[in-house]
Amino acid sequence: QSVLTQPPSVSGAPGQRVTISCSGSSSNIGEGYEVHWYQQVPGRAPKLLIYGSTNRPSGVPDRFSGSKSGTSASLVLTGLQADDEADYYCQSFDSSLTAYVFGSGTKVTVL
Amino acid sequence: QVQLQESGPGLVKPSQTLSLTCTVSGGSMSSGGNFWSWIRQHPGKGLEWIGYTYSSGNTYYTPSLKSRVSMSVDTSKNLFSLQLRSVTAADTAIYYCARGDYTNSWSNWFDPWGQGTLVTVSS
Numbered sequence: 001q002s003v004l005t006q007p008p009s010v011s012g013a014p015g016q017r018v019t020i021s022c023s024g025s026s027s028n029i030g031e032g033y034e035v036h037w038y039q040q041v042p043g044r045a046p047k048l049l050i051y052g053s054t055n056r057p058s059g060v061p062d063r064f065s066g067s068k069s070g071t072s073a074s075l076v077l078t079g080l081q082a083d084d085e086a087d088y089y090c091q092s093f094d095s096s097l098t099a100y101v102f103g104s105g106t107k108v109t110v111l
Numbered sequence: 112q113v114q115l116q117e118s119g120p121g122l123v124k125p126s127q128t129l130s131l132t133c134t135v136s137g138g139s140m141s142s143g144g145n146f147w148s149w150i151r152q153h154p155g156k157g158l159e160w161i162g163y164t165y166s167s168g169n170t171y172y173t174p175s176l177k178s179r180v181s182m183s184v185d186t187s188k189n190l191f192s193l194q195l196r197s198v199t200a201a202d203t204a205i206y207y208c209a210r211g212d213y214t215n216s217w218s219n220w221f222d223p224w225g226q227g228t229l230v231t232v233s234s
Contacts, residue, residue, distance in 0.1 A: 045226050046158065052214055089157065099160060099175075
């Protein structure tokens with residue numbers, strides 16, 4: 001199982017706001033390692049959405065935002081759109097495992 | 112912009128070696144301090160980081176696969192490779208290559224990714 005825990009699924013109506021949590025521990029997020037988020041549309045490769053916990057690469061809409069506090073991080077999607085339906089993964093580094101680690105993934109459904 | 116493309120056999124027999132290549136275009140692997148990674152995704156499952164190589168040839172592998180993995184780089188051809196030995200059905204997955212980027216040692220991420228290639232281990 002993943003060392004970064006995410007809810008299996010979240011859903012919302014178009015235009016609504018959803019939040020995806022990423023819960024870690026003192027050997028990863030809590031130790032100070034930043035969190036990064038990826039969007040994976042079915043059948044496609046993951047795409048970087050947020051890096052350094054709060055930064056958006058160029059081209060990523062400001063509807064996507066990230067935050068980090070303590071041993072957890074969150075990804076917020078506002079103004080939900082149909083093409084936001086995808087799987088979302090958080091990623092960090094774990095000093096106990098000495099490996100980059102990914103969250104378990106969250107499927108976002110637009111109702 | 113930098114693009115990555117995986118290539119290699121889609122079917123490997125159990126106990127044999129899985130070999131994949133990632134060709135980098137749109138930029139030199141040797142420029143900047145990026146690292147170059149392999150990541151896999153078992154069918155319908157999450158993502159698992161396998162390891163990375165620098166253009167210098169320095170490598171680091173995830174401990175759980177370290178005994179079976181090796182990576183190499185060919186900067187003259189702008190590509191890097193993955194070898195996974197003694198494969199079993201549990202190694203069936205989509206294999207992605209990706210460029211590693213960073214701001215400091217506390218913040219390393221993967222961007223961009225290749226499209227991925229499905230490798231099935233079966234006799």
